[in-house]
Amino acid sequence: MSEERQQFIYICSDAVGETAEAVVKATIRQFDAHQVKIKRISHMKSEDEVRAVVEEAAKSGGFVAFTLVQPELREMMKEEAVRLAVRAVDIMGPMMQAFIDTFNDSPKRKPGLLHEMDDAYFRRVEAIEYAVKCDDGRDSNLLLQANIVLIGVSRTSKTPLSIFLAHKGYKVGNFPLVPEVKAPQQLLQLPGNRVVGLTMEADQLLKIRTERLRAVGLPYGAKYATLQRISEELEYAHDIMKRIGCPVIDVTDKAIEETAGIILGYL
Secondary structure (H helix, E strand, O other): HHHHOOEEEEEEOOOOOOOHHHHHHHHHOOOOOOOEEEEEEEEOOOOOHHHHHHHHHHOOOOOOEEEEEOOHHHHHHHHHHHHHOEEEOOOOOOHHHHHHHHHOOOOOOOOOOHOOOHHHHHHHHHHHHHHHHHHHOOOOOHHHHHEEEEEEOOOOHHHHHHHHHHHHHHHHHEEOOOOOOOOOOHHHHHHHHEEEEEOOOHHHHHHHHHHHHHHOOOOOOOHHHOHHHHHHHHHHHHHHHHHHOEEEEEEOOHHHHHHHHHHHHHH
8 A cells, every 4th residue: 555545643642652552553443444554752842743743644634642741742732733633632631630620639740650660560570570480380389479370271372361461460370281280289279269260162272273283383183283182171171170169261262351351350
């Protein structure tokens, strides 16, 4: 597609701009919008920068999404948007105003607080390090320290879920359930509400494992990717989950974010 036909959304922030970009990307997914490109401008400090971006948006026929906590920059963005007839979406403004009006408080107006290295930041770092140490049952002795332990057969999204939840500050271990490997005693000692079982429809799991074999160059038809083997593993896993008494989530066709939301609802 030619450059002239591309459509642009400009993300402006006096910090990093990840918040606005996340909202914009979530919006784009609701449309068949492959031609839409995102241009992110971070750490904006001057009114001239604001003016230049709005002028570029006017020329390209795009619009602006912004998270500007400095009042002078936010006002300049609004004024330039009106002057040049460019739509500008204030991502944080209405939320901040609702907070002010409801709780009678004043914002700090300091950019980048979301990424400040506070206690929550270091908890996330510690949680990520823990998830790596406990991935795929590497150190079952650490499982008792976990906020959450994910169990399930191979290729049920245990590792990506562990890392996703770790970024939210939760210590997550995961352990693969295989008939030939006895479940560790530590796993059976955990309260059922700290363990979550992951399962998947056998046919879908077969597709994923077959693709995995192809990706790593292993021969098609290996026992790992046969319906009989998968059914045996799932039956064994369900028996272990029933013994523990943990909740079980069918992750077939579920996004990582959706499954993570369900898991956090158990805590």
